[in-house]
Amino acid sequence: MPKTLREALLWAKNRLTSAGIEMPALDAELLLAHVLGISRVAIYTRPERVLSEYEWERFVDHVERRASRIPLAYLIGKKEFYGLDFFVTPEVLIPRPETELMVEEGINFLRQYRGLKLVADVGTGSGAVGVALACHIPLGLFFLLDISEEALKVARVNAHHHGVDERVILGHGDLLEPLSKLDFSGKFSLITANLPYIPTEELSTLMPEVQKEPQIALDGGEDGLMLYRRLLPEAHKLLAEDGVMLLEIAPYQGKAITAEAEKLYRVEIKKDLAGHDRLVILRKR
Numbered sequence: 001m002p003k004t005l006r007e008a009l010l011w012a013k014n015r016l017t018s019a020g021i022e023m024p025a026l027d028a029e030l031l032l033a034h035v036l037g038i039s040r041v042a043i044y045t046r047p048e049r050v051l052s053e054y055e056w057e058r059f060v061d062h063v064e065r066r067a068s069r070i071p072l073a074y075l076i077g078k079k080e081f082y083g084l085d086f087f088v089t090p091e092v093l094i095p096r097p098e099t100e101l102m103v104e105e106g107i108n109f110l111r112q113y114r115g116l117k118l119v120a121d122v123g124t125g126s127g128a129v130g131v132a133l134a135c136h137i138p139l140g141l142f143f144l145l146d147i148s149e150e151a152l153k154v155a156r157v158n159a160h161h162h163g164v165d166e167r168v169i170l171g172h173g174d175l176l177e178p179l180s181k182l183d184f185s186g187k188f189s190l191i192t193a194n195l196p197y198i199p200t201e202e203l204s205t206l207m208p209e210v211q212k213e214p215q216i217a218l219d220g221g222e223d224g225l226m227l228y229r230r231l232l233p234e235a236h237k238l239l240a241e242d243g244v245m246l247l248e249i250a251p252y253q254g255k256a257i258t259a260e261a262e263k264l265y266r267v268e269i270k271k272d273l274a275g276h277d278r279l280v281i282l283r284k285r
Helices: 005-018 024-036 040-045 051-068 073-076 098-111 128-136 151-163 198-206 226-238 254-261
Strands: 078-081 082-089 118-122 141-146 168-172 188-193 239-248 265-271 277-284
Touching: 005 024, 005 051, 005 141, 024 040, 024 073, 040 151, 051 073, 078 098, 082 128, 082 151, 098 118, 098 128, 098 188, 098 239, 118 128, 118 226, 128 141, 128 151, 128 168, 128 188, 128 239, 141 151, 151 168, 151 277, 226 239, 226 254, 254 277
Parallel strands: 118 141, 118 188, 141 168, 188 239
Antiparallel strands: 078 082, 239 277, 265 277
């Protein structure tokens, strides 16, 4: 039967705790706020308010789906990234905090770059990296590329939501293929790529929530570098002489990606906030 907000939160917290959810109280608050269309703070201003039967049933449904390890971001339809809210669906990878390092590095580079600010975000997914860059670099032109048409639909929504759609061009195809018919040789100041980098055999060991995300956005082949191996020579042709390419990797892939890239690029690797190798910075030799 319907409960007060206080009772609903307590029930949800206990249910999510028993399901092994990492942050049950926070998830319960976010789900209740989403179902009711209010802020988390508003929940505590009227804790004795009674949910309608419809609200209670909908809340129970959301909590049970979260208990089945469906990611919270898919249930509430959004994820914060670099201080911006991004629309997400099960068709796209959920933006990660560690990827904000790529955006930060990209913004710093583009702000001091004197040439044409032409940017390609390869494997854009929700568009989080490309759109965040566009929000901070008002004079750039941004190509958001993905092999998934469904992902590009999500990226389009996010570009429009953040008011950068006039400076964003979406391209459907494999890696940099959407740009192949255009004369952009040596023109791109920045190429970003957060491609799938998890080795295939490790996919089954991932957290249950991660296994609910698109496999195409996770599977990096035998050693996790399958797509990066293909991207390196393709990007070299499009990158300006003073341009930069940024790649995200797993902490243990630094030596391997350096070995793959050093014939064509000067390689620098930056650590994330946890002290792990995370961002590869490549400049043409």
